[in-house]
Amino acid sequence: GHIGGLLIPESWTDALGISETAYHAVAVTLGTVAGFCTLAGAAILIYRRRTVGPVFSATTRNDKLMYVLLIGTIVLGLGTTVLGNLTGHPHDYRQTVSPWFRSIFYLHPDKDLILAAPLGFQLHALAAWTLFAFWPFSRLVHVFSAPIGYLTRPYIVYRSRDDRLGAQSPRRGWERVGHP
Numbered sequence: 121g122h123i124g125g126l127l128i129p130e131s132w133t134d135a136l137g138i139s140e141t142a143y144h145a146v147a148v149t150l151g152t153v154a155g156f157c158t159l160a161g162a163a164i165l166i167y168r169r170r171t172v173g174p175v176f177s178a179t180t181r182n183d184k185l186m187y188v189l190l191i192g193t194i195v196l197g198l199g200t201t202v203l204g205n206l207t208g209h210p211h212d213y214r215q216t217v218s219p220w221f222r223s224i225f226y227l228h229p230d231k232d233l234i235l236a237a238p239l240g241f242q243l244h245a246l247a248a249w250t251l252f253a254f255w256p257f258s259r260l261v262h263v264f265s266a267p268i269g270y271l272t273r274p275y276i277v278y279r280s281r282d283d284r285l286g287a288q289s290p291r292r293g294w295e296r297v298g299h300p
């Protein structure tokens with residue numbers, strides 16, 4: 121949804137004959153459903169993290185900060201969208217937030233555009249950039265890993281029941297600790 125809403129200029133959908141009202145109705149409906157589903161999913165996973173002993177004991181402060189940033193970003197996006205539509209005057213963010221977002225990637229950031237958007241969108245975007253900056257240092261980094269090698273790699277032996285490591289003596293540096 122965000123790829124369409126932020127990266128595709130409004131003039132392109134206008135050219136296809138899609139009115140702002142129609143675009144907005146579809147974006148808000150799908151976006152709001154997806155947003156609430158994401159929050160429900162996060163609630164289930166956080167419940168598991170708290171109630172399953174080994175998962176809880178593996179939970180770090182870093183994870184908690186990540187949850188705050190992730191859920192904060194979602195709540196700010198959802199809250200601003202839902203409140204904006206309840207009041208009956210939804211802001212056309214494709215005139216402000218979206219061109220501002222693109223202007224950053226053209227290396228010509230236009231701050232006046234984002235300053236013209238409601239505070240909720242400004243805070244949502246600020247939370248999102250903070251989340252993106254934190255991303256590589258959090259567990260979320262696993263999003264970028266495709267563990268295809270897992271299918272073919274050898275087993276990892278964490279400990280052996282056997283005192284001997286087979287007929288061959290271990291390579292230098294690979295001797296077992298406590299077993300010279």
Ligand code: HEM
Nearest residue numbers: 147148151152155193194197198201213217221245248249
């Ligand atoms: C700098 C990056 C981002 C910008 C500029 C941005 C901008 C926006 C805008 C303009 C809307 C309103 C969409 C609409 O009414 O149709 C929105 C809604 C929303 N955003 Fe973002 N967003 C960003 C990143 C994120 C991230 C990383 C998440 C999730 C972690 C997120 C989650 C949401 C949700 C759940 C909504 C409400 C549902 C929807 O309308 O799509 N956003 N955001």
